[in-house]
Amino acid sequence: MASTARGRAEMNGMGQGEPDPAADPAGRRRFLSGIITTIHAAIGGTLAVVLGRSILSPGFARREESWLPAGPLSDLVDNEPTAVTLRVAREDGYAQIVDRQVVFLVKSPGTSGEAQVVALSSECTHLGCRVSWDAEREELLCPCHGGVFDRTGTVKTGPPPAPLARLRARIDGEQVLVRL
Numbered sequence: 001m002a003s004t005a006r007g008r009a010e011m012n013g014m015g016q017g018e019p020d021p022a023a024d025p026a027g028r029r030r031f032l033s034g035i036i037t038t039i040h041a042a043i044g045g046t047l048a049v050v051l052g053r054s055i056l057s058p059g060f061a062r063r064e065e066s067w068l069p070a071g072p073l074s075d076l077v078d079n080e081p082t083a084v085t086l087r088v089a090r091e092d093g094y095a096q097i098v099d100r101q102v103v104f105l106v107k108s109p110g111t112s113g114e115a116q117v118v119a120l121s122s123e124c125t126h127l128g129c130r131v132s133w134d135a136e137r138e139e140l141l142c143p144c145h146g147g148v149f150d151r152t153g154t155v156k157t158g159p160p161p162a163p164l165a166r167l168r169a170r171i172d173g174e175q176v177l178v179r180l
């Protein structure tokens with residue numbers, strides 16, 4: 001029996017110092033246990049990658065920026081912030097979600113005579129309430145804590161620590177585009 005095991009070890013190319021898993025039950029157990037551990041690790045790693053991506057991707061996926069149509073240039077009055085709603089579609093798992101974002105477009109005559117448009121976020125820089133344009137006062141007002149901005153988004157009074165965020169905007173023919 002021992003000579004058979006030794007013969008098998010020699011046929012497997014093992015030297016006398018190396019244990020033969022086939023001949024040594026403890027070694028065979030260790031060998032099988034190592035294989036099972038490796039398989040478990042591979043399965044666990046694969047599951048972690050698949051589940052991690054499905055859980056994290058909706059929130060952490062980098063949303064692609066794109067130019068969105070914001071309305072015709074002819075709808076804008078010079079130097080008067082006009083609120084427009086932009087719709088941004090995004091994938092959330094198998095569903096498509098449409099986010100709405102209100103921005104103010106402010107048209108002004110450029111130095112060369114061509115119209116220029118600035119896009120301002122409507123989100124107050126204090127705690128995120130939505131500001132609105134008061135045509136009589138000619139100011140953008142925040143309803144939450146009395147923040148006041150001028151038509152360019154600069155803070156006039158109140159707690160907002162910074163001007164309204166500016167978004168990139170451009171004119172394409174008669175259409176105003178905003179980058180989100």
Ligand code: FES
Nearest residue numbers: 124126127142147
């Ligand atoms: S959220 Fe606008 S002033 Fe506080």
